[in-house]
Each structure stands twice: as structure tokens, then as C-alpha cells.
Amino acid sequence: MTAAQVIRSEWTKIRSVASTVWTLGLAAVVTIALGALISLLFKNQWSDLSEKDRLSFDPTYTSFAGMSLGQLAMIVFGVLVVSNEYSTGMIRTSLAAVPQRGTFLACKLAVAAGLAFAVGIVTSFAAFFLGQAMLGGHSTSIGDPGVLRAVLGGALYMTLIALFSMGVAAMLRSPMLSLGILMPFFFLISNILGAVSATKKIARYLPDQAGSKIMQVVTPVDNDTPYGPWGGLAIMVGWVVVALLGGYVLLKQRDA
Amino acid sequence: MIEAVGLTKRYGDKTAVYNLSFQVRPGSVTGFLGPNGSGKSTTMRMILGLDQPTSGRVTIGGFPYRKLPNAPRQVGALLDAKAVHGGRHARNHLLCLAQLSGIPARRVDEVLGVVGLQDVARKRSKGFSLGMGQRLGIAAALLGDPQVLLFDEPVNGLDPEGILWVRNLMKALAAEGRTVFVSSHLMSEMALTADHLIVIGRGQLLSDMSVRDFISTNSADFARVRTPDTEPQQREKLTASLTEAGGQVLPEQDGALRVMGLPLHRISDLAHSADVRLWELSPHQASLEEAYMRMTQGAVDYRSTVDQRAGLQQPLPPGAQPPVQMPVPGQGQPGWYAPPPPQQGGQPPFAAPGQPGPPAGPYGAPGGPGGAPAGDHANPYAQPAAPQQAPAAPAAPALTKPEDAR
Numbered sequence: 232m233t234a235a236q237v238i239r240s241e242w243t244k245i246r247s248v249a250s251t252v253w254t255l256g257l258a259a260v261v262t263i264a265l266g267a268l269i270s271l272l273f274k275n276q277w278s279d280l281s282e283k284d285r286l287s288f289d290p291t292y293t294s295f296a297g298m299s300l301g302q303l304a305m306i307v308f309g310v311l312v313v314s315n316e317y318s319t320g321m322i323r324t325s326l327a328a329v330p331q332r333g334t335f336l337a338c339k340l341a342v343a344a345g346l347a348f349a350v351g352i353v354t355s356f357a358a359f360f361l362g363q364a365m366l367g368g369h370s371t372s373i374g375d376p377g378v379l380r381a382v383l384g385g386a387l388y389m390t391l392i393a394l395f396s397m398g399v400a401a402m403l404r405s406p407m408l409s410l411g412i413l414m415p416f417f418f419l420i421s422n423i424l425g426a427v428s429a430t431k432k433i434a435r436y437l438p439d440q441a442g443s444k445i446m447q448v449v450t451p452v453d454n455d456t457p458y459g460p461w462g463g464l465a466i467m468v469g470w471v472v473v474a475l476l477g478g479y480v481l482l483k484q485r486d487a
Numbered sequence: 488m489i490e491a492v493g494l495t496k497r498y499g500d501k502t503a504v505y506n507l508s509f510q511v512r513p514g515s516v517t518g519f520l521g522p523n524g525s526g527k528s529t530t531m532r533m534i535l536g537l538d539q540p541t542s543g544r545v546t547i548g549g550f551p552y553r554k555l556p557n558a559p560r561q562v563g564a565l566l567d568a569k570a571v572h573g574g575r576h577a578r579n580h581l582l583c584l585a586q587l588s589g590i591p592a593r594r595v596d597e598v599l600g601v602v603g604l605q606d607v608a609r610k611r612s613k614g615f616s617l618g619m620g621q622r623l624g625i626a627a628a629l630l631g632d633p634q635v636l637l638f639d640e641p642v643n644g645l646d647p648e649g650i651l652w653v654r655n656l657m658k659a660l661a662a663e664g665r666t667v668f669v670s671s672h673l674m675s676e677m678a679l680t681a682d683h684l685i686v687i688g689r690g691q692l693l694s695d696m697s698v699r700d701f702i703s704t705n706s707a708d709f710a711r712v713r714t715p716d717t718e719p720q721q722r723e724k725l726t727a728s729l730t731e732a733g734g735q736v737l738p739e740q741d742g743a744l745r746v747m748g749l750p751l752h753r754i755s756d757l758a759h760s761a762d763v764r765l766w767e768l769s770p771h772q773a774s775l776e777e778a779y780m781r782m783t784q785g786a787v788d789y790r791s792t793v794d795q796r797a798g799l800q801q802p803l804p805p806g807a808q809p810p811v812q813m814p815v816p817g818q819g820q821p822g823w824y825a826p827p828p829p830q831q832g833g834q835p836p837f838a839a840p841g842q843p844g845p846p847a848g849p850y851g852a853p854g855g856p857g858g859a860p861a862g863d864h865a866n867p868y869a870q871p872a873a874p875q876q877a878p879a880a881p882a883a884p885a886l887t888k889p890e891d892a893r
Binding site for chain 1: 532535536537538539552553554555558559562564566567569570571572573574575576579580582583584586587588589627
């Protein structure tokens with residue numbers, strides 16, 4: 232049993248279900264369209280912005296504003312890739328064919344993460360260029376310092392969100408349970424914790440808040456975040472590694 | 488060859504499989520029988536390395552499944568016909584399994600033809616019937632042309648033609664020298680398909696023998712004798728006379744007598760000399776179904792109760808008589824009547840020799856006239872089916888189904 236065979240098989244699995252196209256397509260469309268819309272709003276409301284807001288204005292980050300919603304579709308993609316196996320019972324057939332469970336999980340994650348990155352990089356560049364076009368005179372260029380890093384970071388962010396969801400789904404197995412925990416967490420709880428001053432300092436170590444630093448180019452005026460863009464991404468990677476390890480250990484030990 | 492030694496699986500404090508040891512040999516179809524919840528599927532999952540045994544071990548060709556080199560080429564399994572992603576079409580489902588073990592895509596089309604699904608190969612399996620799902624599962628098991636095949640309830644949901652096809656397929660696979668292990672809860676089906684039987688109940692081994700031995704050990708021939716209903720004293724007289732001659736006589740519910748240990752002509756002679764007229768004298772053979780029922784009687788976990796329909800029945804109009812509860816046709820005997828085991832007073836059939844573990848306890852109710860499962864409430868639905876006539880012998884293979892041409 233070589234990893235190449237398992238990867239081919241996982242690729243067949245992932246391309247032969249409709250949910251892959253729907254979730255990834257939705258992630259791309261929502262991220263790009265919402266980013267463009269918010270960029271357009273910023274341009275039109277520019278004169279109403281305060282001096283502080285104008286100084287902190289980050290054209291790159293603004294064009295990625297759609298990521299907060301687009302990541303939800305990415306979460307659904309990650310959850311479904313893993314939990315489909317459990318909800319259909321296919322996991323027994325899969326594990327009977329690949330008794331090496333570590334290889335099985337690694338190959339599944341590799342295929343899904345590769346696909347998520349491919350979609351992420353297209354989405355990221357499209358969102359950036361479309362967003363800049365909308366911003367008009369307030370835009371930045373891809374050649375400016377830190378901008379290319381931020382655009383590539385957008386793709387990495389989407390991939391890591393998908394991987395984190397896959398790890399959680401591998402632990403929880405049920406798609407309903409996984410989505411029921413991940414969706415409200417990333418859509419509401421993380422944002423609420425980040426907005427309340429008492430919990431702000433904790434919230435910035437959450438995966439999405441730390442990871443999204445990679446997409447920032449302009450540091451806000453009153454910034455007191457103790458890590459930079461790559462530091463933030465490293466925190467997110469830490470979360471992902473923990474989730475995936477948890478999924479691996481449980482898959483290894485559990486009866487299928 | 489599949490070999491289990493002291494296989495035990497506990498889920499919390501529930502023991503699903505206890506100290507199970509058996510061998511499944513190549514070249515024959517081995518039937519795996521037991522009531523619902525007796526641990527058949529758990530055992531199958533342990534064979535495939537999906538569930539880790541609490542203790543004991545099970546090996547295929549000497550290797551635990553997870554250590555088996557290129558397992559999908561050596562072992563094929565059908566566990567659950569519904570375990571496919573409904574949105575994926577049949578061919579892609581098989582293709583992703585084939586790619587795992589480096590089986591060419593050509594083989595996928597071959598097995599689709601073998602199971603007769605070539606016309607729906609590009610249909611989503613969501614729309615498949617249970618029978619079509621079973622065929623897809625069998626196709627997946629055949630993919631790697633394996634030497635060891637496991638099938639968990641393969642005939643569930645199949646049409647009669649499909650059942651016949653599966654039966655012939657199993658036999659053909661075994662005739663090619665493969666190891667074929669088939670679980671079922673239908674004794675009648677296994678009697679036609681299997682060469683060897685392993686019977687479990689509540690996770691413990693009840694019997695492990697060839698079908699031929701199973702029949703000779705468990706089937707009891709008897710004669711059914713009926714004297715004129717109008718003269719009960721004749722019945723008494725005959726009973727005494729037959730018992731004196733060394734026969735065993737048991738009364739049946741409908742007034743007939745069940746006589747064992749005496750040939751028919753001897754019963755006739757005895758009746759003649761006792762001056763008793765006979766209305767019926769017929770030979771009977773207990774079916775395998777009966778033998779199996781008797782064996783597993785004490786080990787059935789899920790038994791139905793009488794449907795009381797409390798509060799659902801219309802109040803009877805004044806003066807009306809409540810309807811008489813009619814027994815379901817074919818299940819006429821209230822309190823299921825099992826023939827006693829051939830060796831009277833011997834061991835209960837489920838206490839396999841040398842079987843450790845708790846004494847007869849829950850299984851200790853030996854079969855026999857008194858051992859009927861129904862208590863005070865004779866439940867017409869709860870009775871096992873009346874002994875069935877064994878279906879006709881399997882017809883010649885290659886009727887309409889393409890056979891696996893190998």
C-alpha cells in the first residue's frame with residue numbers, strides 16, 4: 232500500500248461528490264464578492280472616515296474582508312471531507328482497504344488541503360485585485376512591501392481553516408456536531424470575544440484572529456498585539472496541529 | 488484461512504463476543520449464524536481489524552489484518568450495503584477502492600458486469616435499492632480477486648433471482664479454493680449455501696461443525712400419529728402400548744401424538760394389536776430451521792411481545808361479542824413446539840464441549856416441549872415460523888446472471 236495509491240483514491244473520492252464543488256465554489260465566490268463590495272463601500276465613504284481610521288486603513292486587508300464569511304464555506308468543506316466517511320459508513324470500507332490508519336488520514340488531509348490551497352490562492356489573488364480595483368485611488372499594488380505576503384497568506388489562511396475543521400471532524404465524526412461547534416465559534420464567539428475588552432487579550436490567540444494577521448499590511452495605530460503576521464500564522468498552525476493530532480490519535484485508537 | 492482464538496470484545500460492561508475460537512478453512516463456504524445482536528458483525532469487524540478485540544486474536548493466513556501485506560488484494564469484504572456515499576456514482580465508488588490497491592480501472596467495469604450493475608454504473612448510489620446496494624457491496628468485495636471473502640448478510644434485500652445468484656457465486660468462489668465466510672440469520676439459506684456452520688448466540692460459540700453433521704446431530708425424525716378424536720381412551724391405549732415397545736411419545740397440541748424411536752410399520756403393527764384405529768400415521772423430519780431455533784432459543788436477545796393495543800381499540804357496542812383472536816395462519820401452535828434434541832437427557836446442545844465460561848445459566852433452558860419461548864401470553868407474532876419446507880434445490884448456475892468468468 233503506497234501513499235500514492237491512497238492519494239489517487241482520495242482524489243477520486245473528493246472529485247466525485249457534489250459537495251466539494253459547492254463548498255469550495257461558495258468559499259471563493261463569497262470571499263471575492265464580499266471583499267469587492269466592502270472595498271467599494273470604503274471608497275465611497277472615504278470622506279466620512281475619521282483621521283485615525285484613515286491612518287490605519289489597510290487596502291489589502293480590506294479586500295480580504297469577505298474572508299470572515301467565506302471561511303464558513305471552507306469549514307463546511309473540511310468537515311464534510313472527513314465526516315462524510317462516518318455518516319455514510321464508508322469509513323469501514325476505507326479502513327478495511329487501508330489498515331494503516333495514519334497513512335489513510337494523512338493522504339486524505341493532503342488531498343483536501345492541496346485542493347483547498349489551490350482554491351485559496353485563486354480566491355486570494357482574485358479578491359485582492361478586484362478589491363484594489365474597487366478602491367480606486369486608495370488602493371495599493373502587489374509590489375508594495377508586505378502585500379504579496381498578505382495575498383499568499385490569504386491562501387494559507389483558508390487552507391489552515393479547512394485543515395483545522397478536518398481535525399475537529401476527525402475527532403467528533405458527526406458532521407452535525409462538528410458544524411454545530413465550528414460555525415458559531417468562528418462566526419460569532421470569536422468575534423464577540425475579540426470585541427469585548429475584557430476578553431480581547433485571550434481572543435487574539437484564537438486560530439482565526441491570530442491567523443488573519445498574515446493578511447494585514449498596515450499595522451493599526453493603537454496596535455498592541457504581541458506577535459507579527461508570521462507569529463500569528465504560527466499560532467494558527469499550532470491550533471491546526473493540535474486538532475489534527477487529536478483526530479489522528481482518536482482514529483488510531485477508536486473502533487471504526 | 489481465518490483463525491480466531493479466544494476472541495473477546497466488550498463495549499463498556501456489555502460483552503458482545505466472548506471467548507470465541509474457530510477456524511474458517513479455504514475451499515468451502517462457511518456459514519456464520521446467530522440471532523440479531525449475537526455478535527456476528529462485531530466478529531466480522533474484528534476479523535477486518537476495524538475493531539480491536541478486548542482479548543484474544545484473529546488472524547488471516549497467520550497475520551492480524553492490520554499487518555497483512557496488501558490487504559485488499561487478499562481479503563474482500565461486504566459489511567454494510569448502505570455504506571456508500573449516496574452522491575457518488577457506483578463506478579467512482581468502486582474506482583476509489585480499486586485505486587487503493589493499484590487495481591486497474593478495467594477491473595471496475597468487470598466486477599460491475601459480474602454483479603449486473605453495468606447499466607447503472609454512472610447513477611448515484613443514493614437511488615439504489617437495498618438489493619442494488621448489496622450487489623455494489625459484493626462488487627467491492629470481488630474487486631481485488633481476493634482469496635478470502637467475508638460477506639455480512641449478503642442476501643438481505645435481494646430478489647429471489649439475486650439470492651440464487653449469490654448462492655451460486657459463493658459456491659463457485661469456494662470451489663476455486665477460496666475461503667468464503669458468510670453471515671446470516673437465515674438457517675434455511677445457509678443450509679443450501681454453506682458446507683460448514685459456525686453458530687453463535689450472545690457472543691458465544693454454540694456449534695462449529697459441517698452442515699452434514701449439523702443435520703445428523705440436530706434433526707430428529709419422528710412419526711405423527713392421530714387416533715380418532717372421538718375416542719380419547721384409544722389414544723391412551725396406544726400411548727401405553729408404544730411406550731412399552733420402547734418409543735417416546737409426546738402429545739401435540741392438536742391431539743396428535745409425536746412418536747420417536749419406532750419405525751412406521753412397527754407403530755402400525757402395535758396399533759393393530761392394541762386394536763386402535765389410526766387416522767394419521769405420517770413420517771416427519773425436523774428441519775434445520777427447527778434445530779437452529781432450538782439451539783439459539785436461549786440466546787435470543789430481541790423477542791417481540793404481544794401487541795396489547797391498549798387504548799387503541801374501539802369500545803365494543805353493547806351486546807357485541809369480542810372477536811376471537813385468530814392465530815396467524817401457519818403459526819397455529821400456541822407456544823412454539825420444538826422437537827426435543829435427539830439425545831434425550833444429554834447435554835444441552837448449546838453447551839459446546841470444553842466450553843469455558845459461565846455454566847449453562849442464561850442458555851440453560853434446554854429445548855423440548857416445555858422450553859417454548861412464549862410464556863403465559865402466547866404471542867402469535869413472536870413464534871418462529873413453522874418448520875418450512877426446504878426450498879427446491881438450487882438450479883444450475885448460469886441461468887440469466889453472468890457468472891464471474893474466472
